[in-house]
Amino acid sequence: MNFKLKIWRQANAKAQGRFETYEVKDISADTSFLEMLDILNNNLIHEGKEPVAFDHDCREGICGMCSLHINGEAHGPDTEITTCQLHMRKFHDGDTITIEPWRSAAFPVIKDLVVDRHAFDKIMQAGGFISVNTGGVPDANTTPIPRADAEESMDAAACIGCGACVATCKNGSAMLFVAARVSSLAKLPQGKVETLSRAKAMIAKMDELGFGGCTNTRACEAECPKGVSISHIARLNRKFLTAKFKD
Amino acid sequence: MAKIDSRIPQGPIQEKWSKHKAEIKVVSPANKRKLDIIVVGTGLGGASAAATLGELGYNVKIFCISDSPRRAHSIAAQGGINAAKNYQNDNDSVFRLFYDTIKGGDYRAREANVYRLAEVSNNIIDQCVAQGVPFARDYGGLLDNRSFGGAQVSRTFYARGQTGQQLLLGAYASLNRQIAKGTVKSYPRHEMLDLVLIDGKARGIITRNLVTGEIERFGAHAVVIATGGYGNVFFLSTNAMNSNGSAAWQCYKKGAMFANPCFTQIHPTCIPVHGEQQSKLTLMSESLRNDGRIWVPKKMEDVEKLRAKKIKASQIPEEDRDYYLERRYPAFGNLVPRDVASRAGKERCDAGYGVNDTGRAVFLDFKTAIARLGKDVIKARYGNLFQMYEKITDVNPYDEPMMIYPAVHYTMGGIWVDYNLMTTIPGLYAIGEANFSDHGANRLGASALMQGLADGYFVLPYTIGDYLSHEIQSPKVDTNAPEFEAAEKSVRERIAKLFSINGKQTVDEIHKKLGHIMWENVGMARTKESLEKAIVEIKKIRQEFWSDVKVPGKNEEFNQELEKALRVADFLEEGELMAKDALQRNESCGGHFREEYQTPDGEALRDDENFAFVAIWEYKGENEEPVMHKEPLTFEAIKVAQRNYKD
Numbered sequence: 001m002n003f004k005l006k007i008w009r010q011a012n013a014k015a016q017g018r019f020e021t022y023e024v025k026d027i028s029a030d031t032s033f034l035e036m037l038d039i040l041n042n043n044l045i046h047e048g049k050e051p052v053a054f055d056h057d058c059r060e061g062i063c064g065m066c067s068l069h070i071n072g073e074a075h076g077p078d079t080e081i082t083t084c085q086l087h088m089r090k091f092h093d094g095d096t097i098t099i100e101p102w103r104s105a106a107f108p109v110i111k112d113l114v115v116d117r118h119a120f121d122k123i124m125q126a127g128g129f130i131s132v133n134t135g136g137v138p139d140a141n142t143t144p145i146p147r148a149d150a151e152e153s154m155d156a157a158a159c160i161g162c163g164a165c166v167a168t169c170k171n172g173s174a175m176l177f178v179a180a181r182v183s184s185l186a187k188l189p190q191g192k193v194e195t196l197s198r199a200k201a202m203i204a205k206m207d208e209l210g211f212g213g214c215t216n217t218r219a220c221e222a223e224c225p226k227g228v229s230i231s232h233i234a235r236l237n238r239k240f241l242t243a244k245f246k247d
Numbered sequence: 248m249a250k251i252d253s254r255i256p257q258g259p260i261q262e263k264w265s266k267h268k269a270e271i272k273v274v275s276p277a278n279k280r281k282l283d284i285i286v287v288g289t290g291l292g293g294a295s296a297a298a299t300l301g302e303l304g305y306n307v308k309i310f311c312i313s314d315s316p317r318r319a320h321s322i323a324a325q326g327g328i329n330a331a332k333n334y335q336n337d338n339d340s341v342f343r344l345f346y347d348t349i350k351g352g353d354y355r356a357r358e359a360n361v362y363r364l365a366e367v368s369n370n371i372i373d374q375c376v377a378q379g380v381p382f383a384r385d386y387g388g389l390l391d392n393r394s395f396g397g398a399q400v401s402r403t404f405y406a407r408g409q410t411g412q413q414l415l416l417g418a419y420a421s422l423n424r425q426i427a428k429g430t431v432k433s434y435p436r437h438e439m440l441d442l443v444l445i446d447g448k449a450r451g452i453i454t455r456n457l458v459t460g461e462i463e464r465f466g467a468h469a470v471v472i473a474t475g476g477y478g479n480v481f482f483l484s485t486n487a488m489n490s491n492g493s494a495a496w497q498c499y500k501k502g503a504m505f506a507n508p509c510f511t512q513i514h515p516t517c518i519p520v521h522g523e524q525q526s527k528l529t530l531m532s533e534s535l536r537n538d539g540r541i542w543v544p545k546k547m548e549d550v551e552k553l554r555a556k557k558i559k560a561s562q563i564p565e566e567d568r569d570y571y572l573e574r575r576y577p578a579f580g581n582l583v584p585r586d587v588a589s590r591a592g593k594e595r596c597d598a599g600y601g602v603n604d605t606g607r608a609v610f611l612d613f614k615t616a617i618a619r620l621g622k623d624v625i626k627a628r629y630g631n632l633f634q635m636y637e638k639i640t641d642v643n644p645y646d647e648p649m650m651i652y653p654a655v656h657y658t659m660g661g662i663w664v665d666y667n668l669m670t671t672i673p674g675l676y677a678i679g680e681a682n683f684s685d686h687g688a689n690r691l692g693a694s695a696l697m698q699g700l701a702d703g704y705f706v707l708p709y710t711i712g713d714y715l716s717h718e719i720q721s722p723k724v725d726t727n728a729p730e731f732e733a734a735e736k737s738v739r740e741r742i743a744k745l746f747s748i749n750g751k752q753t754v755d756e757i758h759k760k761l762g763h764i765m766w767e768n769v770g771m772a773r774t775k776e777s778l779e780k781a782i783v784e785i786k787k788i789r790q791e792f793w794s795d796v797k798v799p800g801k802n803e804e805f806n807q808e809l810e811k812a813l814r815v816a817d818f819l820e821e822g823e824l825m826a827k828d829a830l831q832r833n834e835s836c837g838g839h840f841r842e843e844y845q846t847p848d849g850e851a852l853r854d855d856e857n858f859a860f861v862a863i864w865e866y867k868g869e870n871e872e873p874v875m876h877k878e879p880l881t882f883e884a885i886k887v888a889q890r891n892y893k894d
Contacts, residue, residue, distance in 0.1 A: 012804065028522055032639075035526045038755070045753045045799055045808065053805055055314065057487040060529045061635060062412055063318045078638070085638045110458055111805040118435065121315050125427040129420035130379045134299040134704045135370070137377035141334060144388025153381040154406055157413060161317055184381065191379045 001027045001088055004096040005040065007052055010109050013116075017109065019098075029089040033076060034059060034066065036088055053112040059084040061225065064160030067167070068113055069100040074164035074223040082162060082225045102167035106174070106210045117163050119209040120177065127201035128181045130191050149187045156184035158226040165220035165228075171212030175233050176220040178202045182239060183232035196243035203240055251504070251863060251876055254665040255359045260345075260884040264363045267666065268709055272716035279304035282715050283467040283723065285452055287439045287494050289316030291411070291696055292679025293473030294418035295703025301425030303708060305715075308465060309422070310437045310454060312489055312810075317419045320475060320487040321699060324411025325532035325632065326395065327403035328375075328696040330368040335392050339400040341365045346885055348694060351397040351584050352659070352687020353837035353853060354887050355507070357861070357880065359666060360684040367705040368697050372404055374704055378417035382406050393537050395692035397584035397892075403693045408532055408632045414696055418703070437463075438810065439494040440741075441734045442470065442501045442675065449675035450724045453734050455742075457810065460803040462738055464731045466724025469674045469711060472498055473703070476658035476680040478511065480818045480825065481770070482762025484655035485517055485530040491814040492821050495662050495681050503670040504876070505864045506663035506683035508821070509829035512690055512838045513771050514656035515541075515588035518639055518649075519608040528654040529639055531611070532632055533692035536581045538616035538625065539649070541592070542568045543600040543609050553602050560602070560610055560648045571595055575848075579892040586689040586838045586851070587892060589653035593771055594849060596652070603650050612648035653771060657695060659686040659838065660828070663863050663878075667710035668702060674714060678702035683861070688837025742802050745812050750795030754811045757792050761785065761815070761822055769826045774842045778830040782823055789819040824864060824873065831875065834858045846889075855887055 002025045010017030024040050031039075034056050041051035057065040061082040068083045070076035076086045091097065099113065107115040159180035166174050182199050185191025191198075207213075214233060221230045256267040274282065282305050286297040289311040297309040311319060331344040345365035349356055372390070376382065382404050383391040392401040406413040425431040434454070441453040443464070451466035477492025478484040499505045516531045544550050545567050552558045571591055573580045583591075592609045595601070602608050617625050622645060626633070633644050640650070662670050662677035664684055669676050679699040686694065725731075768781035792815065800806045835844040835851035836858070844852045861878040 028524060030521050031524045032526070035524050038526055039524060042753050042755060045797060048799075050799055051808060053807055057313060057318055057489050058320060058323045059488055059527045060323055061638075062323050062409065063313075063320070063487060065313060065318050080634070081638050085635070087639070087641075089641065114805065116458075117314055121317075121423070121426075121433070121435070124420070125423040129424040130377065131424065132377045132421075133302045134295075134374060134421070134708070137373045140332070140372045140376040140382075141389050145384055146388050147384045147386055150381050150384045150388075153379075154383075154409075154413075157381050157406075157416065158409065160412070161315065185379045188379050188381065190377055 001029060001091070001093045003027065003091065006096060006098045007113070008100045009052070009112055012111055013108050027088050029087070031088050032059070032084060033070070033086040033088065034084050053114045055114050056084055061085045062160060064162040067102050067115065067162060069102065069167060071098050074168045075225050080225055080227050082160070102163050104166045104172040106172060107163060107166065119211070120161050120163065122209060123174065123178060123202050123205045124181065126205035127194070127198040130185060131194060143189050145188060153184045153187035156180045156228060156232050159228050160226055162225060164223045164225060166211065168219045168223040169212065170217065170219070171215060173214045174206045174211040175214035175236070176224065176228060176230065178206055179232040179236035180228050183235045186235060186239060195239050196246065199236055199239040200243045251671065251878060252665060253357065253878055254667060255357070256666065260359065260362045263359050264366055271710065271713035274712045274716050274719065276304050278719040280306070282306065282718060283308070284469050284471065284711070285310070285465055285467040286471045286473060287452065288319065288473035288475065288681070289422070290319035290321035290473060290475055290679060291415055291418055291699030292681070292703045293471070294319070294415065294422045295700050296471055296473060296678060296707050297431050298418060298421035298425050299704050299708045301428070301430035304430065307425070307431040308434065308467065309431055310434045310439060312436065312438045312457065314435055316422060316433060316435065317415060319415060320490050321415045321696065322412045323487065324696055325408045325530065326534035327393065327405035327410045327693040328371065328414060329395065329402050329691070329693045330372045330404060330697065331365055331402060332369055332372060334390060335401045337400040339402050343400065344368060344402065347398050348685070348691055349687065349885060350890055351691040352689050353851065353890055354687065354855070354859070354882065355836050355880065356687030357684050358882055358884060362884065363706065364685050364698060364701050367701045370705055371697060371700045375414055375417050378420060380406060380413045380417045393534055394582055395533055396536065396582045396588065397691040399579070403534070405534065408534070408629060411696055414700065418700070440497065440738045440813065442498050443730050443734045444501055444672065445728060445730045448673045451726060451731060453738050458805055460806065462735055464726040464735060466726045466731070468715060468718045468721055468724065469676065471676045471678060471707065472662060472681050473678050474681050476661065477818070477821050478655045478658050480761065480822045481655040481765045482758050483520065483525065483528050483766070485514060485528050488527060491817070493814050493817045495677070496817040496821055498662060498670065498672070498675060500866050501672065502866065503672045503675055504663045505660070505824065506861050507660035507828065508825045508864065509769070509832060509839050510659035510688050510837065511655060511825070512585060512657040512659060513589045513653045514585055515592055515653050516611060516651045517654035518636065519603055519605065519652040529635070530654070530656060531636060531649060531651060533585070535611060535629060535632060538628070539581065539611040539613050540570055540615055541572050541581055541588070541609055541611055542570045543595045543602055545569045547599065550600055550602060554604055560612070561614070561646065576892045578894045583892045584689055584691060589771060590840060592653055608650040608652045610648040611651045613644065614648070617645065657690055659683065659688060659690055663861070667713060668707050669710070669714060676707060676711060678707055688839050741813070742809065745796065745798045745809065746801065748794065748796050748798070750797050752791070752795050753797055754808055754815050757788060757796060758815045758818065760788050761819060764788070765822050769822070769829055772840050772842050773829050775830065778826045781826040782830070785819065785823045785826065792816065792819055827873070828862050828864065831862065832858055853889070
């Protein structure tokens, strides 16, 4: 298969960016999208040009490192996958493919398609944990947890922190990311204790870091590679409001 | 030469760890505040260690190459984590977990370390539950278990097919709590490029800021290496693209000895290679072998029809299928250890029964399980793995069996450590996959997560105190010391040299060549000839690299090609040491299979008389032959026997 690629190039955070067009030829349909970019980069190096910078690591859809807006969609044209799990068979021979970085005020571009998602760590540091030290904890089976609760907690915990939700949201909100963590812990007795303070602290940090608010467009849910539901945002909102009333 | 003293405590195996803990020194809270510790790597080992050391009151700095500690490759572990809880009442115990691990490792692990690992395994599960890890539960709300290879009990705890992710998020959360408190400072997108020694002690590291290219110095009273394994020597592996052996290798070149480099795990159930453009291999969790049955056709005509796509696997009747693991190993069936399953699969493919167009694949079939349990149960257990398989291959595994083939997955070898997890360099520690100690010649499934967290939460935080108790008078490390100066200079020179070559081959092209030689000659089956050939070939590729590689751009920017070049330069040295180690080990054990040494029915043939030792390699300088030392392995608690998974 042959493709024309329109790729966002930007030397660094301060530089002006622009689209450049490249061609790749003889790509097998079984090649993954990132492998296609590997081939492009290998060609560019041979041509004495600078390869395209993009984030990636596990290449099996779990580390959350890869990103990319492909033809206007976070992680490209397939559902519940990350870019590394996207294969060229999802495109047509001769297609022009537009590739951009995540676009959000809270995720500044580092270079080309690489963005800085450090803000997610900051939000987690604000309260995305249970305050427990190593050691001195009860036996794991001391507190039974209803299976449905554990499953719902796991549904939310599936978030990989890739940032597709933020990049897709017209407000640049991180509500789905925050909600996934708050909701996952709120469903477990161990996490319940700090639910209200956690919700407040994480939302405050999110606001402070320049993420927008949620207006329930559900775009985040549609693009989430792990299918995290916006019902978790509803739970987060309830916890947040309860916390505010208690203040 | 540094002294090799394993410091294994005396006494019965059940009492060694308690006795040792009672005897080692502790550091008072007031003194902990004065001591600095560097942790490199944020996977299960590094994150759990840094969080725990921070809780204890030490000043910790943690470094990772990703944009966040949460991305470390521990996150990709799918199936589960072992512990000797005996929640299933199936007669599991600390001793049984210890015994299975020693046997699974083909009697090439250090007994005392493995017993300790089994001992603390239960604490890990308690800790993770307290952190909010959503493990799978039964209808009564108690924790569920499943089985993994090499065990006849159900002791594996899991969170769907994302156990590593959930455990890492637990450790990452604990780490975040300490970062917020200020006890841990985090340095993402920083790569360690050298270790700094002052008066023979580990005193700091040199890093490259991967965003700006800045070369920085960091000092500490102790350095902990938690940077995982070196499986990416093979280019194609299940490791993440950025996983590398460089931090460990720099330690080796500064005097930390390297143990059993040839012990590589080839995982039996990975999605087969599809072509030259492939960048990495994807694992399908071992947990699938709880319900999946592995087979190839009995008749060559069926194999040919499959390859010609004239029939589908599901059309081959039961009586024409060879469930070769069940046939060869009735007692363990599809749940034999990884090395045994991998070799058996290779044996069938070598005999011509491989089922895909390259002849390098076997079936992993869920037909029987779906008929027995229903599709919904299978979906609940493995849904995400089935989805992953379908996205990659475009085949629905509910209807047609998966195709799988062995791939490089894990390295049991690593930096040599004593019972305290300290390397041969005082003040330098290695934990998790980066060290060598617990898995012998083959790691059992669901034990990597166990070891990473055991080391990080429950072993290192105790043992490091014994060393640091002697450091309470040491002032802050001065990073203007000449040793830092020299280390930084050598890093800058290495980088400058890479840019100066300006040759014709890309880093990936050379890495692929290395990977090919490693897989063909130092892979699943090794011979004296193949290893000698590999040593010669690797040297040639190394010369090619240093005379013909092309690294674009400059140091003072975000430059992924430079990152890769620095790592591949080290892989080109590591590969040679792996081949040398495999060549000296004239026996087969676990994942190390020398074709010359096998039983009449094709099993690994150990030589306990001559090779019951840890091979410990000492670096002697560039273009000098490394020297091998031996740590004899003695077994007091168990009887050494040939591994038997048949009855």
